[in-house]
Amino acid sequence: MRLKTIRTPLAAAAALLAVLAGAPAHAEEPEPVSGDVVTAPGLELRGEFDEERYDVWANVLGLKPHGGEETLVVYCIDIHTPLDTESPYTEGDWEESGVANLEQVRWVLFSGYPNVGAADLVEAAGAEVNPDWDDEKLEQVAFAGTQAAVWHFTDDWNLLKDNPVKGGNNGEDEAVLAVYNHLTEETGSVPDPSGFTVDLEGEESATFEDGRFGPYTVRSNAGPVELSAEGGRLETADGEAVESLNDGGQFWIVLDEGTNEITVKGNAQYDLPVGRVFLATSDEALSGDAVNPMTVGDSQKLILAQPREGEVPAEWRFALDTPESSEAPKPQLPSTGSSLTVAFAAGLALLVGGLTVIALGKRRKAADH
Template identity: 30%
Template sequence: MVSAISESRASSASSGAPGPAVSSASAAPFARSVWRRGAARLAAAVLLPGLLAVGTLAGAGTAAADDVPQHLGGASATLDGLKTFGGAVLHTAGEDQELPAGLFEMTVEGGGTLKTYCIDIHNPTQAQAKYQETPWAQTSLGANDDAGRIRWILEHSYPQVDDLAHLAAVAKTGPLTDQTAAAGTQVAIWRFSDGADVDASDPAAEKLADWLEKNARDTPEPAASLTLDSAAVSGRAGERLGPVTVRTNADRVTVTPPVDVGVADVASAAGVKITDKAGKEVTTATNGSQLFFDVPAGADDGTASLAVQATTSVPVGRAFAGVTRSQTQILAGSSDSTVSATATATWAASGAIPAISAAKNCARSGVDVTVANEGDAEFTFELAGDEHAVAPGESRTVTVPVVEDQPYEFAVNGPDGLTKTFKGVLDCRTTGTAPPPDEQITTQLGTDSEGAATAGLTDNLAETGSSSATPLIAGIAIALVALGGAAIFLLRKRKPTPPTD
């Protein structure tokens, strides 16, 4: 087991650092292709894009900690289905297979709507799958040299460009409809996300796809709508623990006062305040703000968390990964939507004081578990069958290998009953291979306000787009809090800018 795990040491200044970045082009909810593979589709675990350690630490009590899965921040949403689409033909293994191509829609937890294209043509989606905003590095986009061209396509085509007459004139396609524009855009994206040999069924859509493919330029990954630089911090009672740095495109975020997540002492967060570097208590923050947990001297050993939230438009080109196995999506348009992020602090008067976090590491096909120790004694823990130790003031990252597209579960076990359990599914690569010829490509239809299937392609469509694993997945997926409300979908309206050579 030792040879299967890689470690790296860092100074205390880098405690809680996330693992290597990974691209977000490995799932394709827009052209949801589902092949009937029964139990093989069971994605029975929850994806934890950025796990935050919670509960009591080794010196704070003997109770085992409950894991509270959270991602690195941003929007969380539920897939509503394929809403605006046309037809396409996938050429693979000597077979021509028809499939739908176009825009999916998602409903954001807390309010808002997203429109997305898929970026993994061979991977199925699940009905009402949960998705989270995810860095490219934690998806297939991280290893895709053409990821930036996909973003260029999103910015220069439908729905970002909703003047279809102008788009048709620039691309010389002939008349375009919403459906053919969406199909042509999705086809062009698949050529870069999957290297797929795919054509749009409609001649105008095919011309649009060719024009987008030819003119696409490398464009940087957009910044997150909201994230925190540190997922977990630790230190002694009587100190300000941090910093936790806010990164957001929102004008301002609200800061929720500390919430206790300790198991041994439910009152351990009493008296803890969120402050700036100077010690002034804060309830709002802006991009670049540094937040600290101000823990009173003499406070009982414990753990607490803070949350930040804002309403903003999620940047076009952000990736959305499934909480369970489901095609990865890439954002094509956003209304004003609720975004949030969470950080955790652990404190004690003396002894080892660990801060534990985890993040997917697509570059190493595993999950990075980072343990920082801000105490005055060595912290020892067991992970994946091996013993590890972190000296005071140091940080260690252990990469636990996991199998692509398969559920994983492992725990960090420390002294005095400390346990942090991490569960998820690693989805870092596009499937890249076609289904057997006897398996049918299907899609997920959206529904209107009365629950009726939306209009679209009628050949070879599944009833709901879900696999037989859907009930099990729904039963074990994380419960995301739906705060309600729906924002009016506001897509930026502009004309495409002709590319320059």
């Protein structure tokens, strides 16, 4: 069996593209997004650092991108620093922000509000939704519980177990604490999507039997892979048509009559909390082109909670040598290389729009919070 290396410009989400050959590719980053902060009232939380009290506001916070109409969901990841509401924020690197535990924070965002609805999150945490709460109050509770969990990982801050919400005597105490515990106990980790890959195994071991080649095994850490073929069809072990396979799923190739080549395409799509950091101290924010040029130094860091939609496309082109008779001894098909070479494109598109919520941390005693 001969494998042809290809180099094909495959489209990624929102026309964001990175084409690589050989090893699985890392996606190119989107163009940085900049915008202005908008705020709404939230809940005051009672917590501590190293067993010393430190109370903080978890206000509803959003970021409206320049040139856009909708508002992005962001959370505070820098509990000690005041928010600069007069200056624009621009996307920066996580490493540049100096904030810890990105993979755990992504998991909190993935499992918290707004990726899980406010009522669903409270109930999943084992708490009750007070029927007297209006939508604004329910959202504030879900925001505050999620924000508290974010601060737990980014700033090593702990929510008090006794009366965690100042004035929270209408069920807010129990609900916020339940959401916080739900998101900080047995927390998982969500990797950066640039590490997502789609690969294929079996090129060295595949055989020809009963008119088909295989098996080939799909490897994906980006979720299910949709599959299609040109020049033949893909089958399961039982002869059923293959449309999608999870990691470890197998398929067999049946060539169209009169051809010995087939192109197999795979595509894994996913939604993932962006986990991108916004900083007010970026070059864009300091420039004269900014809507509100920076007038202060350091400002609170924010993290985007809105989902990013992306895909990892892959393509494999085979030239297969079909034995003249299926009655002949089953050969080990020759291969031109020791490993499969894959060319694919991977892109990540930042979704701008949808939700208008997030929590903002402010020190209780700070006059400007």
